[in-house]
Amino acid sequence: MRYAPILVLLFGLGVNSVAAQEAVLTIEHAWARPTAAANAAAYLTIGNAGTGDDILTAVNCAPIAPCMVHETVDDNGRMSMHRLDSVTIAAGAHVEFRPGARHIMLMNLKSPLVAGTSFPITLHFERAGDVTVTVAVEQDRH
């Protein structure tokens, strides 16, 4: 019982938290910019307040588009993007997905993202399992 994953969704606070074994994950400030074209990026911060590492192994944005974990790499002002197969969320760490760096990339959106709307993304962690977060479509507020 002690190790049973407990899924707590605190939509009102914009914080979703999951306790699974020793990794205790919190996912905060999930947001995406409004778009014109068919590609978009979603950003969030994953915290691990537990004592064990966890690994983000997959993302699913099926209701609106195919998506994957991506990283923008700035090589002396030359930008390129690469797919990341997994992201380790070390115990005690706060892993940021932010503009110009790691992000969840949505491709071939059925319709552009409109400010004020929201959509779900399911994150799959090796230990914590599936965690669904609500991504708010809004302008950058740092």
Next chain:
Amino acid sequence: MNDQPPAAEPENPGASAAAPLPAKSPRRRLLVLIGLTLFALILVASAMATIQIGTAKPGGKFNLIASDGRTVTDRTYRGKWELIYFGYSFCPDACPLSLNSITEALSVLGPEADRLQPIFITIDPERDTPAILAQFVANFSPSIVALTGSAADIGAAEKAFGVYAARVNAEDGSKNYFMDHSSFFYLMDPGGRYVATLPVPADGTVLALRLKPYLAENP
């Protein structure tokens, strides 16, 4: 000739080991002279090369179409400082970051921002129609002018600014593609002369602070 200090020789033991010529022979002097001449030639050549690189500054003629259908050239905004960025609307991360940076910078600059014309030029004319660009920049400051054009006209603009852009197919096997590309702000003065290439900070306040001293000038 013979009163050269003999101490000169041991200063360069490696050279004397490689060249068995006596230190004070005319042949050695000739070799030194040739060496110095070559060295001087290399200096002059490298200086000339530097000057050539220096003259290839970003900027030049362009003739493009704004998102509202107007023709915009390199002369359209003379009298204003121009901040030029090359990107594309299907760009999910880097380009929106840059436009957001400009948007924040303009708001930090306040009335001074009136002296600055931000210009977004697409590197993806195939997909970036004026209509899509209009939608794209609508999410940012209304001051930003977004330009597209024929592949040839965009290519010419990229070349003028020394912009790198290369198509990369999406990993999902769809027709979707991304562009690897240069991500800089090119600052041109009110006379249309190149002034500086600025990196893109995520925080627009940083960009505003970099632009302020330029906007205070009256070239």
